[in-house]
Amino acid sequence: MEEWNQTTTGFFLLGILPPTKTGLLFFLLVVLIFLITLLGNSTMILLIWMNDHLHTPMYILLSQLSLMDLMNICSTVPKMAANFLSGSKSISLVGCGFQSFCFFLTAGGEGMLLVSMAIDRYVAICRPLHYPILMNKRMCLLMISGSWVSSSINSMVHTVYVLCMPYCKSRIINHFFCDISAILPLACMDTWAYECIVLFNTNLFLLVPFLGIMASYGRVLYAVHHTHSSQGRKKAFTTCSTHLTVVSFYYAPFVYTYLRPPSLHSPEEDKNLAVFYTILTPMLNPIIYSLRNQEVLGALQRVFGRLLSQKE
Helix, strand or coil: CCCCCCCCCEEEECCCCCCCHHHHHHHHHHHHHHHHHHHHHHHHHHHHHHCHHHCCHHHHHHHHHHHHHHHHHHCCHHHHHHHHHHCCCEEEHHHHHHHHHHHHHHHHHHHHHHHHHHHHHHHHHHCHHHHHHHCCHHHHHHHHHHHHHHHHHHHHHHHHHHHHCCCCCCCEECCCCCCHHHHHHHCCCCCHHHHHHHHHHHHHHHHHHHHHHHHHHHHHHHHHHHHCCHHHHHHHHHHHHHHHHHHHHHHHHHHHHHCCCHHHCCHHHHHHHHHHHHHHHHHHHHHHHHHCCHHHHHHHHHHHHHHHHHHC
16 A cells, blocks of 8 residues: 555545544534634625625625635535545545645635735825726726636646656655645656746745735834824724634645755645645634624625514
């Protein structure tokens, strides 16, 4: 089982849940997080779709973020749960390719969406008179399509390349999904050039958007501090802190994992960090955005109010 020949068409995922009582406890916790994520993100998407006054660039971008979060967690947790319950650790080549594609798609796409949301807040707060012109429906659609198309092309190229690499070593992946950082050590070829490409992509889809987000919110806070009332400063600070909380949970483990030299990587550490951006962040996004957003809470109350009135 340790060594697979070249004709093998699948991999083994070691996973992150040990087959013990402690592992079962963590499994139940992961399932609970998965259900909360499904409920939270689905509710966010439906809420934005059902309420006309939420049909603004900010909330439309937020609905796309929720959609990517659903894709992210649905591509990893069900397979991890199935393997834990069955005792099997195998994953087919197609299944591994699907996980890899979804991972690259959501990683790059969410980075683009987050920077788009930061730009939207910058224009809304710093250029309010120009907001209807600069952030119209056409611009919103361009941002959304740009995020999906660019990340889809990027993920397709990486997925095809990774799955076509020759694997003459063990096909045991020390991870709970087909992460590129865990697959590359299994290849029986020099992957230095490809690792440089991954580093470039990390900078392009993660580090550059992160710097753009920080610059946008820094400019927003500076402008608000000098031009707005205390109430306006409080509202802007709440908005910025909400976004920066999401950004921190999403980017910090990502950047730490993929911007380190390969020699400093630890499989166990990489798995633990991956829990943040594949399981925890998709759950936290709708919670953070809804609990700290009066418009979303108001829309949710109106929907529940209509449902209760219909029952009566």
